[in-house]
Amino acid sequence: xxxxxxxxxxxxxxSERGEKTSPERADVLGGAATSLGHGSFDDHHPPAQxxxxxxxxxxxxxxxxxxxxxxxxxxxxxxxxxYLMEMAKxxxxxxxxxxxxxxDRCLGCMACVTACPSGVQYDRLxxxxxPQIERHVPRTRADRWFREAIFTxxxxxxxxxxxxxxxxxxxxxxxxxxxxxxxxxxxxFERLVAMESLLPPVRLRDAFARIAPRTPAxxxxxxxxxxxxxxxLTGCVQDVxxxxxxxxxxxVLAAEGWDVIAPREQACCGALGLHAGREAEAAERAKKLIxxxxxxxxxxxxTNVAGCGSSMKEYxxxxxxxxxxxxxxxxxxxxxxxxSEIVDETLADPRARRHPIEAKVAYHDACHLGHAQKxxxxxxxxxxxxxxxxLTELPESEICCGSAGIYNMLQPEAAGDLGRRKxxxxxxxxxxxxxxxxxxxxLQIRKYLDGELPMLHPIQLIDASIxxxxxxxxx
Amino acid sequence: MVDAQMVREFxxxxxxxxxxxxxxxxxxxxCDGLTGFRQVPALVVLPRDAEEVAGAVRxxxxxxxxxxxxxxxxxxxxxxxxxxxGVVISLQKLRRILEIDVENRRAVLEPGVYNLEISKxxxxxxxxxxxxxxxxxxxxxxxxxxxxxxxxxCLKYGFTTNHVLEMEVVLADGSVVTxxxxxxxxxxxxxxxxxxxxxxxxxxxxxxxxxxxxTPQSVRTVLADFPSIEAAGDTVGDIVxxxxxxxxxxxxxxxxxxxxxxxxxAGLTVDSxxxxxxxxxxxxxxxxxxxxxxxxxxxxxxATRLHVPQEAEERQKVWKGRKAAFAAVGRISPDYIVQDGxxxxxxxxxxxxxxxxxxxxxxxxxxxxxxxxxGNLHPLVLYSEAAGEHDAAEKLSTDIAExxxxxxxxxxxxxxxxxxxxxxxxxxxxxxxxxxxHRVRLAFDPDSRCNPGKLFPTPRLCGERPGKxxxxxxxxxxxxxxx
Numbered sequence: 001x002x003x004x005x006x007x008x009x010x011x012x013x014x015s016e017r018g019e020k021t022s023p024e025r026a027d028v029l030g031g032a033a034t035s036l037g038h039g040s041f042d043d044h045h046p047p048a049q050x051x052x053x054x055x056x057x058x059x060x061x062x063x064x065x066x067x068x069x070x071x072x073x074x075x076x077x078x079x080x081x082x083y084l085m086e087m088a089k090x091x092x093x094x095x096x097x098x099x100x101x102x103x104d105r106c107l108g109c110m111a112c113v114t115a116c117p118s119g120v121q122y123d124r125l126x127x128x129x130x131p132q133i134e135r136h137v138p139r140t141r142a143d144r145w146f147r148e149a150i151f152t153x154x155x156x157x158x159x160x161x162x163x164x165x166x167x168x169x170x171x172x173x174x175x176x177x178x179x180x181x182x183x184x185x186x187x188x189f190e191r192l193v194a195m196e197s198l199l200p201p202v203r204l205r206d207a208f209a210r211i212a213p214r215t216p217a218x219x220x221x222x223x224x225x226x227x228x229x230x231x232x233l234t235g236c237v238q239d240v241x242x243x244x245x246x247x248x249x250x251x252v253l254a255a256e257g258w259d260v261i262a263p264r265e266q267a268c269c270g271a272l273g274l275h276a277g278r279e280a281e282a283a284e285r286a287k288k289l290i291x292x293x294x295x296x297x298x299x300x301x302x303t304n305v306a307g308c309g310s311s312m313k314e315y316x317x318x319x320x321x322x323x324x325x326x327x328x329x330x331x332x333x334x335x336x337x338x339x340s341e342i343v344d345e346t347l348a349d350p351r352a353r354r355h356p357i358e359a360k361v362a363y364h365d366a367c368h369l370g371h372a373q374k375x376x377x378x379x380x381x382x383x384x385x386x387x388x389x390x391l392t393e394l395p396e397s398e399i400c401c402g403s404a405g406i407y408n409m410l411q412p413e414a415a416g417d418l419g420r421r422k423x424x425x426x427x428x429x430x431x432x433x434x435x436x437x438x439x440x441x442x443l444q445i446r447k448y449l450d451g452e453l454p455m456l457h458p459i460q461l462i463d464a465s466i467x468x469x470x471x472x473x474x475x
Numbered sequence: 476m477v478d479a480q481m482v483r484e485f486x487x488x489x490x491x492x493x494x495x496x497x498x499x500x501x502x503x504x505x506c507d508g509l510t511g512f513r514q515v516p517a518l519v520v521l522p523r524d525a526e527e528v529a530g531a532v533r534x535x536x537x538x539x540x541x542x543x544x545x546x547x548x549x550x551x552x553x554x555x556x557x558x559x560x561g562v563v564i565s566l567q568k569l570r571r572i573l574e575i576d577v578e579n580r581r582a583v584l585e586p587g588v589y590n591l592e593i594s595k596x597x598x599x600x601x602x603x604x605x606x607x608x609x610x611x612x613x614x615x616x617x618x619x620x621x622x623x624x625x626x627x628x629c630l631k632y633g634f635t636t637n638h639v640l641e642m643e644v645v646l647a648d649g650s651v652v653t654x655x656x657x658x659x660x661x662x663x664x665x666x667x668x669x670x671x672x673x674x675x676x677x678x679x680x681x682x683x684x685x686x687x688x689x690t691p692q693s694v695r696t697v698l699a700d701f702p703s704i705e706a707a708g709d710t711v712g713d714i715v716x717x718x719x720x721x722x723x724x725x726x727x728x729x730x731x732x733x734x735x736x737x738x739x740x741a742g743l744t745v746d747s748x749x750x751x752x753x754x755x756x757x758x759x760x761x762x763x764x765x766x767x768x769x770x771x772x773x774x775x776x777x778a779t780r781l782h783v784p785q786e787a788e789e790r791q792k793v794w795k796g797r798k799a800a801f802a803a804v805g806r807i808s809p810d811y812i813v814q815d816g817x818x819x820x821x822x823x824x825x826x827x828x829x830x831x832x833x834x835x836x837x838x839x840x841x842x843x844x845x846x847x848x849x850g851n852l853h854p855l856v857l858y859s860e861a862a863g864e865h866d867a868a869e870k871l872s873t874d875i876a877e878x879x880x881x882x883x884x885x886x887x888x889x890x891x892x893x894x895x896x897x898x899x900x901x902x903x904x905x906x907x908x909x910x911x912x913h914r915v916r917l918a919f920d921p922d923s924r925c926n927p928g929k930l931f932p933t934p935r936l937c938g939e940r941p942g943k944x945x946x947x948x949x950x951x952x953x954x955x956x957x958x
Contacts, residue, residue, distance in 0.1 A: 053809055057510045058802040059549040059613050063589055072521060072567030072587070073495070074548065075503040083503050098499035115612075117738045118805035 039091030040099075042135065047085050047128040054120040055082045061112035061122075066400045066418050067105055075102045078112035078122055085129055096137045103129055105411060107404035107418075108275050110371035114398065123372065124317075130277025146191055150406050151278065155268030155285070160240040164207040167199050194412035198443050206243040215250050215260040223351045227257040230342070231298035233289075233312070235305050236268050238439045244472060245439075248463035249304045249339055255352035255466050256343065261296045269303075271311035274318065275405045286315045287325055290332045301332070304339040304459055306369035306438040307405060312336045313373065338369060339459055340437065344378040347385055355468035356388035357461065362431035363391060364422070364445065366438035367400050379437060379458050386465040392429045396421070403444035415444070423448035433474060435461055477517045477560075481538050485520055488530045493568075495519040504563050507548040507555040508610075511812070511869075512894045516543075516557035521565045525585075525643060525651075525681035528564065532679060533649030535562050541924045544679040546587060546618035549610045551801075551813050552893030554621065554674050554929055561927075564679060566617050572596050573682070580687040581640065581657065586617025586680050590624075593685065602687040605632040608889070609798040616683050623672030625889035627723040627797065628754075630848035632688070634889070636671040643682035644670060647920040657684060669915070674891050675926035677919040691756035694722075695766045696790045698782040699773045700747035704728060704843075707749040708824040710776045711847045714753070715820065717772065719765050724848035725752040730807070731800050731842040731855070738803035741796025744780060751847065752797055800844045801855065808840070808857035810865070812872045815890035816879030820850040826882055830854055830875055837871045839864065851888035852879065877902045892930045900932050 038046040061078040062068050068077040075084060081102055087093045103126075112122050139147070153159050185193050211234050217226035230253055234246050246262075253260045270285030289312075293301055303309040311318075316330035361383060369375045383391055402408055402418030422445060426434055434449070435458045436442060442455055449455070454473035464471035477496070485494045495501060496518060505513040517540070522528045535542045541561040548555050557563050569585035572592065576582070577600045582593055590611040593604040607626035608614050614624065619635045620642065632638075641655040655667030670677050701707040704726075711724055727735070727750050732743040743750060753769060755762045770781055784790040804811050818826045827843065834841040834856075842855040854875050858868035876886050876896060880903045886896050900909060913931060917923070927933075 054805060056802055056805040056811075057506065058508055058610070059547050060610065060799075060802055062547055062613050068567075071492075072565065072570070073500070074519075074565075075495075075500050080503040084499060087499070087502065093499055093502075098497055102499070117799035117802035119738060119803075 038089060040088040040093065040095050041129075041132050044131075044135075045128050046132060047089060047125045049089065051121055051125050051128075052082060052086050052089065054118055055079065056118050057083075058118065060117055061115045061120075064111035064115045064398045066107050066109060066111070066402070067414060069396075069399055069421075070414060070417050076105055078106075078116075078120075081106060082120070082122065082125065085125060095133055100133050100137045103133060105414065107367070107400050107402070107407050107414075109367035109400035109404055111367065111398050111400065114371045114374075127274070127277075127279075130275075131279040132277075134277040134279075142188070147276070147410070150409060151273060151276075151281070154272055154406075155236055155270075157236050157239055157267070160236060161207050164202045164204065164240055168202040168204050168207075171199070171202060190412050191409055194415070195409050197447055198408060200241050200443055200446065202241070207240045209243050209247075210264075211239070211246050211250060211262040213262055213264050215254050215262075217257045217259050218255050218351075219257075220351070223257055225257075226259055227346070228259070228299040229297070230258045230260050231293050231296045231301045232260055232262045233269060233301065233303040233305070233308055234262055234266065235303070235308055235439070236272075237443075238305050238308075242439050242442065242457065245304055245457040245460060248457070248460045249302070252339075252343065252352075252459055252463050252466060253302065256346045257351050258300075258342075261298055263292050263296050266292050269308045269312050271305075271307045272405055274311045274314075275307070279318070282311070283318055283322070286312075286318055286329065290315065290325070290328050293332060293335075294328065299335070300337055300342065301335045302337055302339050302342055304437065304457060306338070306366035306373070307440060309336060309338045310368040310372040338373060338375055338378070338437070340369075340375060340379040340382055343382045343459075343462060347381065350385075352466040354386050354462075354465045357386055357465050357471060358388040359432040359471075359474070360390045360392055360430065361461070362394055362426055362429045362434045363458070364394060364401065364426070364434060364436035364441060365397055366436055366441050367404065369437050370398070382462060383435065383458055386461060389461070392431055394422075394429060395425045401441050401444050403438070403440035405440060408440075408444050416448075419444050419448040427452065433461075433471070481534070481540075482518070484534055485518065485531065488534065489520055489522055489527055493521045493523065493527070495521070504545070504548075504557060504565075507545070507550045507553060509551050509553040509556070509893070509895055512553040512556050514557045514559055516563045517560045519563040519565060521568050523568045525569070525645075528566070528569070528679055528681050529645045529649050529651050531562070531564055532645045532647065535564075535924065536648050539922070539924070541927050543926045544586075544617070544621070544675050546615035546621075547589070547613050549614050550618060550622065550891065550893060551815065552622075552887070552891040552895040554891050554893035554926070555618075556894050556929075558927055566615070566679075566681075569617075569681070575600065575602075575687075577602065579657075580689070582685050582687055584616050584683050584685065586620070586683060587615050590614050590616060590619060593687075597687050598690070601690050603690050604638065604685055605688050606635050606638055609801060611798075616685065617680055620671050620680050620683060621673070621675050622889065622891040625846070625849075625851065627725050627752075627794075627846060629889075630724060630846065631720050631722045631756075636668055638686045639667065639671060639683060640686055641684040642667060642670065642680045644678045644680050646678045647922065647925050651681070655684075659686065672891075673916075674893060674930045676916055676930055678925055691722075693759040693762040694754065694756045694787075694790065695762050696752065696754045696784055696793060697766075697770060697773070698742070698780075698784070698793050699751045699753065699778045700744045700780040701749045701751065701773075702777050702779055704749045704827050705824045706776045706778075707751050708827070708847070710751060710773055710778075711820065711823065713772045713776070714769060715848075717768055719755070719769060721753050721769070721848060722756040723752065723754040724846070725797050726750070726843070726845055726847040727752075727797065727800065728843040730840060730857075731804070731844040732796075734803040734805075734807045734842065735796050735800040735844075737806050739792070739796045739799050741792050742782060743796050747779065752793060797844070801853070804842055804855050804857065807842075808859070810858050810860045810868070811842075812856045812858075812868055813890070814852070814854045814856060814872045814875050815887050816852050816854075816876045816884060817888040818850045818852065818879050818882045818884035820848070822882050822884075823847065823850060826852065826878065829878060833871060833874060833878075837867050839868055839871055841871075841875075846888070849888075850884065873899060894929055897928070897930060897932050900930075 074080040270282035274282035319325040319329035401422040402415035408415035545555040569587040574583040640659040858864035
């Protein structure tokens with residue numbers, strides 16, 4: 001039998017896991033079986049009892065949970081979801097039905113992890129729970145199809161590029177009347193409408209541009225030595241829809257004295273799948289990426305995508321059971337740094353002079369950077385290092401913008417409410433530009449800010465400052 | 476019991492999204508911050524405004540259903556635990572700040588507004604809301620009214636009752652009344668004062684007008700380590716004798732500091748037997764002069780370290796170390812009970828020594844975090860459910876609360892009686908006292924449908940052994956289930 005109900009196109013990783021399954025598992029498909037001592041969960045990494053026990057039900061997580069902020073309902077709060085996991089673990093409720101609904105509604109933003117005084121590792125609980133749902137809860141045909149479509153397209157740079165031709169063409173030819181038409185699409189197609197509206201302005205030249213496999217450090221008489229070799233994860237969506245961010249990243253790294261290696265053969269890091277519970281698929285992608293960067297022989301692995309960084313830093317845990325890969329995965333994870341961490345370390349001894357940019361800058365914490373990787377001060381510090389930049393804080397900065405990986409496509413209504421809320425908070429600051437370190441957030445917020453102010457990745461601002469040019473989109 | 480007709484009427488009133496009837500949803504409401512007591516409600520409803528709250532209460536009256544109003548569900552005495560076959564009215568959709576009246580220094584709030592949000596909204600005007608329970612980031616003003624919540628700064632500024640001017644309240648029959656007045660002064664008996672701290676047994680408040688204070692000109696805080704609990708306790712006595720009224724005097728013992736430091740990294744000295752966090756606020760000159768006196772008193776009692784945070788950010792970090800302490804204890808013990816009692820300040824050292832002895836006899840650890848300035852103790856009884864220590868812990872916890880009464884104090888300082896300590900009420904009040912309280916309650920709620928079973932001892936409740944949920948043997952055998 002296979003565990004993954006994968007029927008659509010795309011790679012099928014079920015065989016590797018299939019060998020490990022026990023025959024009992026077929027019995028627990030969505031049911032409340034009490035075999036194996038894990039209640040409704042199977043025995044492949046169910047949420048650990050000691051992690052569940054950490055929660056003392058104090059409720060300190062409630063105000064920062066996006067779904068609780070929207071609805072105020074206990075079962076759509078971190079405390080409530082942990083309570084449901086506990087019930088499922090005891091076999092009191094099945095996975096199918098309400099349990100899956102409430103876990104599906106979680107954005108996985110990890111704001112609760114930041115807020116928790118008891119040190120509850122909700123991130124680990126969620127990552128243990130989602131694959132259980134993927135394995136045991138049959139999804140409706142439409143849901144299955146939609147999820148497969150996402151995972152057949154987004155993790156593949158080449159497919160994204162091909163799709164971008166269609167996207168660009170569509171945007172050129174899209175008649176104004178489409179807005180009205182989209183507004184009238186029946187409810188059951190709301191996910192497709194959400195997907196359509198997230199499509200950024202496609203520039204084919206950017207979509208097909210590629211980062212050079214090797215960019216040498218800029219050397220100068222004062223700094224003749226290089227700092228080291230950095231491997232850059234170019235990403236999927238990032239490289240196709242936000243290629244200028246990658247270009248800026250390479251320029252800044254080189255200007256600060258790093259040789260930049262961007263292996264051509266690199267593929268998706270698996271973050272999108274990992275955060276959606278597609279564990280086996282993510283593990284395969286992780287192995288490929290590890291091998292790629294081992295060959296590149298780099299000191300550090302840089303990423304400018306919060307979601308990718310967060311999952312690459314967890315490769316050690318993801319592959320912990322695999323004797324061949326466990327050690328290599330930990331070694332890889334130890335080298336992963338967000339671009340803001342790398343630039344922040346160079347601030348003590350900067351090589352590239354910063355030119356002033358007079359602007360009021362609003363910084364939005366991407367959840368996978370702020371909450372998941374706890375990187376909050378570094379991006380602010382590197383932005384403040386630009387002369388002329390006045391950094392402003394957003395109200396409710398800890399609450400997710402609603403992007404959350406593929407959440408805004410799967411749960412468009414909640415994502416829409418959160419997107420509008422975030423846009424209102426951004427407007428209130430009167431900032432000249434919004435910066436955030438995640439393409440998902442940029443796509444989501446762009447949709448609700450509707451061109452009111454320019455939006456950039458922080459590295460683009462730093463790049464413009466080093467080169468002494470106006471930042472893109474800021475005239 | 477809930478029938479289809481009734482659900483339909485609630486749905487008509489509150490929309491589909493405002494009524495929870497499925498088992499999984501209902502079970503997530505079965506307890507509040509005190510998880511030892513659980514009861515699955517028959518129905519949970521989420522009204523969106525005061526009018527819908529009144530409508531929901533009227534429907535409960537029509538069907539004779541008991542109900543419990545619930546805020547963020549962070550209470551530590553089981554006050555928001557549902558009633559069997561009853562309705563939970565969640566006020567979590569009523570979160571609007573209706574008005575900040577800067578000139579008159581007042582704020583008008585819906586009951587679901589988080590305590591900390593009030594001060595955040597008032598801050599741009601140089602104002603703040605004084606009562607600051609440790610859970611202020613999540614507890615709601617409605618819950619604060621129900622429990623007459625305190626906080627670290629109540630020593631100088633008083634409890635919730637000293638800051639609420641006026642309330643709109645829905646009574647058990649669904650009628651809406653206003654208690655108190657916008658100026659806080661009114662003729663006749665103080666019904667507003669009666670309602671605050673009544674733990675949901677007199678009605679549901681739907682609008683609260685609170686007093687805002689001017690942000691103090693100057694604030695000075697010191698974190699002082701002491702070689703013993705007694706030395707710290709004597710310091711508190713001397714501060715009061717010196718006629719200094721600090722904004723806050725908090726004490727933590729080493730066990731509490733160990734947990735909190737692990738959670739917050741606030742800079743507490745983990746191996747120090749005791750520490751005080753003392754804060755002064757007011758006009759700059761006055762604060763400076765008193766602060767010198769204060770540090771001298773600390774040194775006289777052998778303070779081993781005086782940490783004086785300079786920046787506001789640093790000060791907040793120290794406070795975070797204090798305010799996260801309850802929840803942080805989860806890091807050093809799988810299970811624990813937060814107790815809440817009051818003793819006269821002069822008997823602090825005595826009660827702490829006796830608590831330590833009682834803990835030793837019971838073979839359990841007790842961590843102490845408390846508002847030393849007003850003698851409000853929060854002993855945390857640490858135990859392991861898995862090791863079968865629950866009953867011993869529950870007994871120790873109850874004994875500690877009753878010890879407070881014996882020493883001339885109170886069963887509760889700020890967490891309320893709720894379900895947890897209803898059965899201890901006779902230790903503090905005579906039958907006559909309780910009879911009078913009951914008659915007052917019936918004047919508001921003749922059918923006892925507002926949060927029944929809380930606050931007052933009932934034969935049914937107290938006949939059963941209070942404590943953590945224990946499955947019936949038939950449940951364990953899988954013959955019956957409790958939903």
